[in-house]
Every structure is written in C-alpha cells, then in structure tokens.
Amino acid sequence: MVAVWGTGYIGFSTMANFAAAGVTCVGTDVSERIVSTINAGKPPVPNMEYWLGFDPKYLVDSGMMKATVDFKKVLTPEFAMHMIAIPTEKEDKPWDGALQDVTTKLATHISKSGDRPLVIIESTLTPNRTDQLVVPIFEKQGIAVGKDVFLGVAPRRDWFISPEKNLRSIPRIVGGTTPETTRLMIEVLSIVCDRLIPAPDHRHAEIVKSVENAFRHAEITLANQLSLAYPSLNMTEVLRLVGTKWNVGTFHPSFGSGGYCIPLSSKYVLEGAEKPEYLTILKETVATDSLLPILVADHVADMGFRTVGILGLSYKGDLKVQVLSPALGISKRLAERGVRVKINDPYFTPDEIKRATGAETFEFPDGLSEFECVIIVAGHRVYKAIPETRLMGHLKSCKLVLDNLEETWQAFDWHAAGINYHSAGDSNWLSARKTGN
8 A cells, every 4th residue: 555645736646646556545635625625536636637637536436545634544554655745845945844744753653663664755855855854854763764664756747737748658767765775666656657767866866856947947037038138029939949949948938937846946956055156047047037027017017007907826827836926926016016906717716816815806707897907827728718809898998918928819919909918028028018098
C-alpha cells in the first residue's frame, strides 16, 4: 500500500495513477474539504479528469483509493511507501513548515515501529533541504537514512493543462540517498512512470526542477523586459521571429509569471545557493517579475479608469491555481490607487475571491457592462466561448481591454467597437491612450 501526504494536484494524481495500476493508495490531507471531495469520487480541483485521462471515481468506489484527515491511519506497517507531495511555499516564498511536520511524524513512527519504508519526496524543494532538514529529523530519532529508512527525491514535471504531459509520459528525475534507494525508487515508480532518469544522488535530483524552471523564469522575464525597453515595437512579433531560430525558444510577454513553479523557482535556487551573490540574473528576474503587475495596474490607473473588471484569478486558463497570479498584484495595486475592482473566475467561489483579493465578484458576461477597462489575466475556455456580437453588447462602457496572452479575443473587431485592445507585448501596450469620452 502507498501513503500519500498531501492530496492536491501532485498528490491526488499520484494516488490515482498508482490505484489505476492496481496499488491501493490512501492519501492524508489537513483539508477536510479536499478529503471529503476525494472520498466522494471527485478530484480535489476542477478539470483533473481531463489531465488524468480518466474519471477516478471508479477507484474510490472499488476501494483502491481513499483519503483521510487522520494521518495516523497511514502510519502502519501495511504502508511500505510514503509519497510526500505537500506544499513548499507560503505567502510567495519557499516554506518548509509542512515538510518538517510530515518528516517529524514519519520519523517518530519509524523510531517506534521499526518499519523500513521507502519515502519519496515529490514536492519541489529548496536545494539542500534534504540534507539540512529531512535527514537530521530522522537522525535525531536514531534512524539511519539508507538503512532504517530509504529516502529519495523525485520532483514532478507535470503540465496540468495538457493530457499528453502527465505522470506517465514526462521524463522524471530520481535520486536516492544511496544507490540502493535509487534502484528501489526506479523499481516502484516504473509502475506509473515510463521514463525515469537516475541522478547521481538526492542532492542533484532535488535541485533539477528549480534550476530548469529558473531558466524559463529568466527567459520569460527577458521577454517582458524587452517589451518594456522597446515600447514602440510589437515585441510579441519580434519574439515570434526570434523563435524561428533552431536553438531559441519562442516566448511571449505577459503581465508576469504565476503558479507554483516558474516564479518560485528562482527564489528556491537563490535561497539554497552556497554563494547567492553570483546569481545576479535571478535576482533581477525576481525583481522584474514582481514589478510587472504593478506596472499594468499603474498604467490603467494613470489613464483615469475608475472601474475595472478582471477576468481570471488563476494565473493560467482552466486551472484553479491563484498562487502568485498577476491578478493578485494587479487588483491590490488598483485598489491602492482608488480604482474599483471586481474579479470573475468560474473556478473560484465569491468567498474564495474575496479572501484572496478583497474584491467582489461579477457575472460573466453580463457584469462586464459596468467597467471602463477589462483586464484578462487567465484565458479560461468560458471566456473564449462567446460570440463577438454578444460580448460587444456588454462592453458599451469599456474603452480598454488588456489581454495577458493575446489568445482570448484578439480576432474581434475592436476598432469598429471603439475599444482600445492590447495584448501584453504588442506595440505601446503600456502606453495606450484612452479613447472616447
């Protein structure tokens, strides 16, 4: 049996995939809502069936998978493997509280029971946290890592909006504290992963995800800096042309990055570095990324708009993830500037939006009629699935639409409607002038 600590995106998909392969799984989580949702046969977040590729309800109905708030139920000899998928960020910064708590619970149990489980950390870690935090907790309980407990790190790379990029298909890095542990990890993870790549040890495995995402963070931020440095050029088009070179990716300017991975990656790398003073690029990356939502909000406020509707609390379309979403910084700054802001997101309740931002909600599309400016942060499917004539009928008061990634309403005839439309990165997207009266 497999115990899974933390049952969000990562933990729940771990449970579902192992259970679908015939391995009984029990997840434990501090959220009663998440636990009850899972035990009702539903994923804890919307749209996971699409990404998983199957409806997991049959796994709950058959008894192959369940969840509990009582962590003691997974601290029994039947659980030979523990997967740790807890959050490692809090308030926009790397955070070790949950990792310390779970490790302490496991160490206390192992010291009393004599069990010798395999413990795999799936969460993104600040580099060196395994040696600095996890191993010492075991050793303090008299547990020899590599002998009394088999400890390894195998970070996840899943892309939660693409069913092709999932737990089974994406190459996964694994590294144990001993060669024997790495071999054991490969043996058990091969049940749900088709391509496992061994790292020299856990130290190398734990830093990989942060570094690979820090590369993307720096590249994305360079695209944003270019759009700010050359405001008269359509930098989106420039970057498309640049991306035709065989060894250069195609990047798109935006309101800033968001989510658990990209914006936090540079912070993980900086915090874990032995000599962070050399990581000047990442320091500037973090600074610029934090500034972008403020620049967007200040632009809107400086144009004199007093009512703004934001579409999307999530950082990306059709995900329920608000962590470091540009919507948070934009709405906060607009409120500070005296602008009345409301937010719509079909994946969040009005109470969730209120707690996250302090803003009220509005109905889409009917509620759009009260806003002088509309800011599209997340291109949810529901926003795209609207006829142009119907949308324009609700934008009679609107003079400016700012679209994060030009994918939502770009094809519409904004000139005829008398509305200034800009996507992030196009020419003068942060220096557009107010149209109409």
